[in-house]
Amino acid sequence: MAERVLIDGNEAIARGAISAGCKHFFGYPITPQNEIPEFMSRELPKIGGVFVQSECEAASVYMVYGGALAGARVMTSTASPGFSLMQEGISYIAEAEVPAVIVNVMRMGPGIGTGGQHGQTDYRQVTKGGGHGAYRCIVLAPYSAQECFDHMQLAFYLADKYRVLVLVLTDFIIGRMAEPVELRTLEFDPLPGKDWALKGKALKDGKRKFFVSAAFNYGGAPPRYYQHMAEVYQKIKDSEIRYEAYREEDATLLVVSYGSSARMAKRAVDMARAEGRRAGLFRPVTLWPFPEEAVQQAACRAGKVLVVEDSPGELVEDVKFAVQGKVPVHLLGIWGRYTPKGGIMTGGSGIIYPENILEEVRGLA
Amino acid sequence: MEKGRTGYFELIVAGRGGQGALTIGRLLADAGMSGYRHVTYFPNYGAAMRGGESECTVILSDQEITGLAMLEPAAVILMGAAPLEEFERRIKPGGLLIFDGSLAAQKVNREDIKVIDLPATRIAAELGDSRAANFVFLGAYLAATGAVLPELCEEVLEKKLRGGKNKTLLSIDKQALREGAKLAGVG
Structure with a gap:
């Protein structure tokens, strides 16, 4: 049986990500999610990974974008005001159809927040998309430390499977409450290779790979991009609803x-x-x-x-x-x-x- | 099976940042890991590191823990000058209140709960460090409920405070735990 440890939801998120093979974390400190970057900054260098504390959340999200383009399992975590700052980058990642995981440990209120640390006031923003362009992200909402751990593995799998952003939404209570977590590795179906990933200057089929933002690639009228994305979203709806x-x-x-x-x-x-x-x-x-x-x-x-x-x-x-x-x-x-x-x-x-x-x-x- | 164990315990520890309310809550949760299938430790605190409100809820259970906090707890440890009225009103009938009467402005009026009035800060000061008052409280709680054995808490404490500098502190904390258990009248 897997090891059983008493850890809070934030640490479970970090450990779950590492167990999913995520070795690259880019983030900026904000309460109540600081235990995630704290853990990552300590543990990632030990396994040959990279932890970067960026200058702000807008930078973190583009570092995630870059890492995802290279085909790596990458993530960031933040809390409400930081999540708002990431919206532009999220929209770009969605357009490019590269897989990544972003965790939002919500805190209450608009703006800087209203003092109390707990609250679930980001539901609409996270589920409907705070960025422009009618994209969709899968949103997972764990309600225990065990689910935080498990859902991070699921999040990376789903992101790779559909080449979408997966958002994991928790809050102060789920982030800071400690519970026994079984550090188990979940099994998933095999994933297709990331033949789209930009890795060095390698040629593919004799041609140099050239990555163009997805929406421009599709052309057509009405825009075939939306037709393509509608198909992807429908597949997700058909097989990934969980309750x-x-x-x-x-x-x-x-x-x-x-x-x-x-x-x-x-x-x-x-x-x-x-x-x-x-x-x-x-x-x-x-x-x-x-x-x-x-x-x-x-x-x-x-x-x-x-x-x-x-x-x-x-x-x-x-x-x-x-x-x-x-x-x-x-x-x-x-x-x-x-x-x-x-x-x-x-x-x-x-x-x-x-x-x-x-x-x-x-x-x- | 430990003495008095019934398979379910819930406790709120309330104090001010710096008093160690969260420390003993987490310690109880860590110690509870060896005897209980399910444990939750929920710390709830403000932005201030010291002096701000600070509270945690610990649940130890053999069954799945559905909630993680409760309006009406079975037991409350009130440290220092935490608002007695608020928590006295909320405790379940037949529940347990452990507090320091020498620091409280009011008296406890409820007669349907068990009250342990413990001069924890004074006892800890006499042992050598008033900051160990939280362990006096925890000792009293363990003795009164049998939720986990004090030895288990000591083991966890030893692991956490491993290292040279903390030897005196560890010794005082352990003494405070024992003293609290003794003074609870059941240890």
Whole structure:
């Protein structure tokens, strides 16, 4: 059996990347993801890898772009404001169709953030794309340290398989919570060779390789680039949707939640069940592609939906779109946080505890 | 099976940055790794390194841990001048509160919880270093609940503090752990 260690989600991300063969990391420090570059800066040189602390996130993302063009497994990690700075580069990587992995350990709020370290307020940006040009990225949302480790291996595999960017979305809670992680190496199907990669000056079939941004390559009217990308995205939708359904077969209330909020919601479902209330949990693991059909089916079976997210309401939009008005969709958002009284303790800005979710569930199931 | 072990323990340790609330929480989680299938350690802290609010939640369980934090914990260790009222109200009926009454402005009013009032800072100072107060608290918690054996915590501590300079500190920390267990009245 693989070694079992107590590490936090951030370290699990870093270890997972290394176990996937990532030896190149480019990043810039920002809370709450600093444990990732810290680990990488210490460990990558030991295995012949490269760690670069760039001058800013806009530079990190282009270093990732360059490494990906050379065919290496490369990554960066950041938190919300840094992720915004990367949008231009992300759009370019998407256009060039080179595989890479970017981790966003969210922190709450627009701009510099609003003090509290936890929050899930980047959902819309990460799933819909903050850059220009109608590209798509696969988005994985781990909810445990083990999943952080496993999802990094999956992320590199999916990136290579489809030649897309894979974004791994966590937050302060998932990043800093420590849990036992089994350091297991996951098995995946064989991948095609990276014959497109730019490696030195080697000639291919007697011709010098010349890389041009993908969208220009396709030409045509209507632009064949979009037709090609639509096919790629459809393939991803057909085979890569992942989710977890928990105690939802006979549920009369479907709780939909992801990441750290799903941990709290899962506990709330158990508490509700202990009271005889038939609640179940639906947890999207891929936020894009979003498990639309599965959500709709589970929602219709239950007849009622409660979305729980530590945000003013972003996931709820995807859920409503999936459910198509067939059943009512309620939201327990950031206002559902318990705020401590009589002091500035417990993080000050509050947390959505399982008990707060249970209270909401009681009103609906 | 350890003394008093029931397969599930949850604890919030609250203090101010620098008091070592996170240190003993993480230590408990590390020690819990050998006896429990599932462990979570969730630190929650502000931007300030010292003096800011600092809190962690530890869960040790034989079953999958679905939540990772809770509004109503079974046990709370309050270090220093952490807000007593807030946590006193939240503890589950039949739960456990460990705090330093000599530093608290108010009294505990609840009668449906077990209260251990421990002058941890004074005890640690008498042992040679007031900064070991966190270990007095942890010792008391271990003795009161049997969640993990103090020896396991000592082992983890020895691994973490391995190296010459920390020998005195290690010795004081271990004494503080024992002293806390003794004073909890059940150790």
